[in-house]
Amino acid sequence: MLTVNLAIIIPFLAATLVPVLHKKISRIHIGWFVFIVSAALFAFLVRYIPRIASGETFLYTLKWIPSYHINFTTYMDGLSLIFALLITGIGALVTIYSIYYLSSNENLSHFYTYLLLFMGAMLGVVFSDNMMVLYVFWELTSISSFLLIAFWYHRKRSREGAQKSLLITVTGGIAMLVGFVMLYVMSGTMSVREVIATVSTYSEHSLFIPAMVLILLGAFTKSAQFPFHIWLPTAMEAPTPVSAYLHSATMVKAGIYLVARFTPVFGGEMTWFWMVTGVGLFTLFWGSFNAIRQTDLKALLAYSTISQLGMIMSMFGMSSAALVNGYSVDSVIFTQAAFAALFHLVNHSTFKGALFMVVGIVDHELGTRDIRRLGGLATLMPITFTIAIIGSFSMAGLPPFNGFLSKEMFFQVAVNISEFNFASDTWSTLIPVVAWVASILTFVYCMIFVFKTFLGSYQEEKLEHPAHEAPYGMLFSPMILGALVVLIFFFPNVLGDYLLRPAMSSIFPTIAENEDLGVHVIPWHGFNMPLKMTIGVILLGILLFISLRYWKGIYKMFPEKWSFNTLYGNILEQLEATSNTVTNFYMTGHLRDYMVYIYSFFILAVGGMLVITNTLVFNIEGNASISSLEGIIALVMMIAAVTILFAKSRLTAILLNSVLGYGVAIFFVLFRAPDLALTQTVVETVSTVLFLAAYYFLPEWKKEDTRKRSKSVNLIISILVGVIFTVVALAVQNGKLFDSISSYYENSYELAGGRNIVNTILGDFRAFDTMLEVVVLLIAGLGVYTFIKLKARKEDASVEDK
């Protein structure tokens, strides 16, 4: 009954097993274990296809924090199943590929742990119905992506790439979180399904549009949409299997998933239509335009991924036109855009995955992926060449490859938008034009990819290794993907009927009730507008490719110093410099100064609070009388406290300080708080030992020369703190602002089976706090340990490059 939840948890469990297995079984490559996990998950999910296709959906709930409506709820429908199949399927293929790509000298257990972490997180993103849980998994994908990009962390560029991707995607993620919280405020539920069901009741709410923009910000940063695309090219520092998996097939599509998932919520808004379509189209153009100038094959593919993601994004934007004016027979045609988007999403994963793997093979076997040093590999690497042809021709939109079908559909939906006069004339006619121009550019860089790498003259002197075909293990996965590219072209409707049609009803639940939203894909649909556009793309594309060196000068108009990359770099630098200045301004390195800050804040906050809330009343009539024993202890403590000020040695000061601590413990005993007394005694003992241990390393205790003025300021602060403490202690019984909650805990014996209220609070009522405190304690302990033990020794060699 917990099957889908379990599917999310399994990769995490497997991730914890990887280091253990890697240590125990060194004979077999640990990647095979990861392959088994992902292949098994894939097989498990495939079994759901028939039932999903017949319109079933699956909902499972595990209670997590029910009091805040946060439950680990998973919802499997057509949309999430498509993504989940991509995640596990491509994951399995990439794992096989990586087994041959990474040598066993690499830190394999790290690599596969991160990979499984990512797989679990990504499955969590697509299956979670609860927005808060979705957010947690969302950030987890950013973190695992960060770890994987920085896999070769001794390289400076890897670290920079990892940092950039993390900063951008997490910033977007936090924006998304705020958007989710706004949705929660409006709808009172954390469940996406319930939000969709009740959206009409608050679509006029003033927070609706801000929530939409913030959620889109999360989607755009994750899916590398303009102007946040800059992280994707630098993320190419990751090992190629990671680029193929995270940065083309799955993680970058999380933003698209989010847009698709929230289309029924926000799709009715005109702003949504223009933002998603506009940003998507511009990204499509900008990515393809920039891909042409790249000389690094991976950078070329990175920009092409940006461009293709923009294309899918824009199609989802256009599909929301179906919702803007409500349901009508005319509006159904716009839903085709979403079908095309889903179709292209799958196609893109197949051909781009294959292309990334091809680049990985070239890089791995030849030692370079610079176009200027490559050429003439077609005869030396025939299989790789074939896969490259299939992948890039599909991307260019040529038959008989699946990219042709989805590209045609893309043209069709772009034409639909302008023909049906959906929006203002000028803008909606621009949509097909931009789509067409960007497709020409796409065609050009696809040709660059194939012809500059595999044709032309072979220059062995520029390569690190002479060219030869890759081992079959590395060719296996791209071959499968290449075969899929062709198969989908010939049997598109298998995919369409079983996967895409059920997903359509998740995107348009209201329309799907009345209409069948499936589209019958046919390769030949007459000599119509899209076909004419494709022919135009091919002709102009060939022309531009041939005349490439004549018009390449156009890129000089966009120098590096005007790019968003430079802007990002400058912002980061400025931020670091400014925060350094600000921090250095008050972090003087003297504990004494820090005490002044802390206590001044205390005086302002607590003292101010007392004055503002008018709780400064105390009435000591009801208090118990003070016995002579208590008086004596108080006196002893006072004397000890004052003596610390005049102590000559540090040891004396430490011991006097512990007199204070034990004095407090005695008070606890007197006031019948044995729990507190016990804790206080033991804590005091242990911390005195700790003081004495640290004492060894401290310099000679000597009087510091401080100026008269700061001395008197310190005196005033100390007196004020003392006064406020005393006043608070006296006033605490009187000025109550709200009722005490203690009565709830009084029947702890019935609720938690324990008579010790303190412990039932710690272990049961508020166990969450205790659990997190325990974890924080562990982290603090490890922090102390690493600070002291793992400092770099002088003779250690530096492993980092600049």
Add this chain to the structure above:
Amino acid sequence: MRTNNVILRAVVKLVVFIILTLAVYLFLSGHHSPGGGFIGGLVLASAFVLLFIAFDIETVRHAIPFDFKKVAALGAFISVSTGFASLVFGEAFLTQAFDYFELPFFGKTELSTVTIFESGVALVVVGVVVTIILSIVEDV
């Protein structure tokens, strides 16, 4: 300078056992009377610290061959996983359960999952306190 602390050592050998027993007692009694995981753990840690003071670190290391970092990690693992355990039974995260059992010799006894949770807390406290003190002292 090496002082002869025979008396301290002789006393410590005996006292440590009393402290350890007290720690276990405090831990178990925490449900109904003063005590519990945190205090039990701290008392346990103070017993170890006493050993480290009376004898040198190497000797104690030899006698108690635990890696206290791992003890702390194990504790955190236990505490967190008890939270997940309740999910398996369809309850909210960190739901604790208790019931009364007739056990031979002990008679009617209350057993509760809080004990497992608290044992994790105790292990973290022991592990972290000893780790911190040891790493500071050893850093000479």
